[in-house]
Structures are given as structure tokens and as C-alpha cells.
Amino acid sequence: MATLGDLAKLVRSKNAGPFWLTIDIMFDDADAYRRARDAEIINRAAIARLYHRIPADIIVVNHDAALAIKVSFPRPQSSGSKQDSDVYGGQQYAPLLGLEVPG
């Protein structure tokens, strides 16, 4: 079965301001996007489980025009604070790459 990493054109994470982290999962063609979107593998419960977060804090948006799925949640600690290990939030997407996409 294909993984999200196989299907996506780009998966990236970034700060959305110093207190939020945001992950973009972007696709090249509408079929791959719809396959990932309609499989509903990216949802609040799945993200909460993978990242040890509370589901109510998580935003998941399907952006049809951009052929992208977006996930955002508050950082466990603000960017650059003592406990933070990724000031720009650039390396926080890897756990999503192995998610299996049915279809």
C-alpha cells in the first residue's frame, strides 16, 4: 500500500508564529490529493495519537484549490524557548510520511 510520503509532492512543517506549528501535505495531481483526502487518514484523532497532542487543539483543513491538506496545532513550547529543539519547526513532519493511504 502506498504511503503519504510516496504520494505527496511535498510534505513540510513550519512555524505559524512562535506558538504554533503547521504541516502542509501537498500533491501534484487531483487524484492523489483526493485519494489521501477521502481516505481520511489525516484527522484530529490520528494527529493527536502520533504527536501526543489533545484532539481539540488540532486544526485539519482540506484545501481543494491548493491540492493540499493542512494540519496545525500549538507547539509544546514556543519557538526558541529553553525546551524547544526546532526553532523554525522545519523537521516535525516525518511521522506523517509512513501513514498508509488505501485505494
Place this chain on the structure above:
Amino acid sequence: MVTIVREIAREKGLHFRVAVIHSEIPRDVVRRHLHARRIRALPPSPPLTEADIGAATHIVGMMGVEPIQQALAAGAQIVVTGRSSDTSIFAALPLMNGYDPAVVWHMAKILECGAAAVAVRTAPDSMMAVLHEDSFDVFPLREDYHCTPQSVASHTLYENADPFELKEPSGTLRTGNARYEAISDRAVRVSGSEFVHDPEYTIKLEGVRQAGYSTILMGGVRDPYILAHLDSWLFQLDDNIKTRIRNTVGEQPYEIVTRVYGRDGVMGALEPQRGVGGHEVFILWDVISGSQELSRAIATSISHLAVHNPIPKWHGLISGVAFPYSPPEIDRGPVYEFHLNHVLLPDRPTSLFRTEYEEL
């Protein structure tokens, strides 16, 4: 920045009026708004306190278009601003000229990162937008770049938590119903966004406080017997460090942040995989305390204790950490952390920002 403008003007023999808009807000002004209940927390932060204001080394407000428009109306040909929203710089002039706020703010959001909204960007470059009554067209200036509806739509994702709700001081741009159409092989027309004016005008505050002084220490571990029991090895080390510090410097506050690369150094609390997978780890210790001397003394203790931290397998004095440098401690000086994540309701959109004019 202003010095650069002055230099260019002198070198090229140019003459113009420059406006410099300051965005730093004195603590007293923030306090006055706090007392008047005109400051609100943004998620996930708690309400602002007097102590937060006192601890801030600098507080800036993220200006909207109004101070920039005021400067332009006063005849400024160059405006240098302190902290402003990325979009306000592009939105100020077209809003003054009466263009639809929904079209203008969406255009500003696409232009704010230049060529980031093209399909394939190999190097930073510029973008051009043409405004119409109910839409705008956007295209890159570099001839070998091109925009597609998808590349332009994607830019609303960039550095935002929600691509359909983009907050500005005066309201919210809603892009959920926006249409993106290709009008050539490199230009895209955007229409259909809405701008909803908020009943209250808000200025986002940004500020940091000093967290202390940091000294770091780094080293690698290759011994498979240590790696097999890394958590207990670190726990025992932590215990020994606490005892040593209590016995030497006493009860002064300090914090030691330990990052283990090869386990969860990159993701920390967000890491779903636990445990060490490879044959070596890299450990970064960060000591933060109220003075550089104390942080350095603690880091030096860590280096001695870590290197000889015993494990049950070996009997005798071990050397369990490989330090790439000697001395292994590196002072990082003062360190800061963001602690303001609040909005302020100003008397007027321009009231927090001070503008100076200069004739060059």
C-alpha cells in the same frame, strides 16, 4: 535600515522625504491598556500579567496599514517601518486608493513572500500583481518562472495555522470561496475572497523575556552497553548532577535541557518513536541559569560526571562520552524566549506608533 537609505540617497544624489515608523511600545503604555482591560490572550497563551510586562526586554506591536498610510499622506516617498504585518506593506497604498479590501488583502498575502507562490522556485525573486475591481492577476517577473492556480492557492498555507482565515488588525480575510484561474501559461487571476471587518481593531503584541544565560556541552556515545540502558544512564547522571550542584553552589535556580540526537533530539515531546535505533547518539546539554558563571560551572560539572557515569556492565572508571572539543563547554550568552502572544485594542490604529520624518 535608515542608514542604508541615507547612504543610497547620498551616493545617487536623490532627494525625498523619508518616514520612519517605530513599533516599539513602552511598558507603561502596555500596562495602561492592561488596566483598561484592552489586552487579550491569543491561544495557546494565558492572560497577560504585570509580571510579563515587567519581564519583557522589548515589546513591539505589529502595525497595520494605517501608520503607513498616514506617512504616505504626509508626503513620504520612502517609508521604513519597524514591525508590521507582512501584508500591510503591500495593502497600504491600494486601500488608500479605494480598492476592494478583499482583493487587496488577498493580493498582499500572495505578494508577501515574493516568488514563493510560483510553481518551481529555484532562487528568491519578485512578483507582480495587477489589481482590478473584483479580482487581481499575479505573475512572476522572472521569465522562466510561472504561477499556476495551485501554486498561488498554496501560498495561503504558508506560515499560517488556517489558510481560509487570515487575520489582519482590522478584520479577517476569508479565502475559502476564492477562485484561482490561469489566464496565461504564467499568470493567475484570483477572485471571490471576502474581507470581514472586525468590530474591534487589534494590534498583535510580540515580546521576549530573558530566560537566563546558557552554556552548552556536547558529546557522543558509542558504547552499546550504555546505549542499551540510555534512559537509566541519563537518569542516574541527572541525579548525580543535582547532588553535586546542591553541595557546591547551593540552592540557586538552574535548568538543564538534555537533547539526545539518535533518540528524540529533533522532535522532543512530539516524537512518536521512542528509544535508540542506531549505533550511536549525540547528546546536547544546555544549562540555563541566572548568570554565565553559574551555567558554565554547572556545565563543567556535567562534563566530568557524564564521562565517568558508571554502568553495571563495566567495573572500574569508564570514559563514556566522546567530546569533540576541549574544553567541551561553550558559553552562549543571554538567551530569550517569546512570552507575549496577545492582542491590544488601541485608542486608534495609529496611536501606538511614532513616526519621524526626514528630508533627504
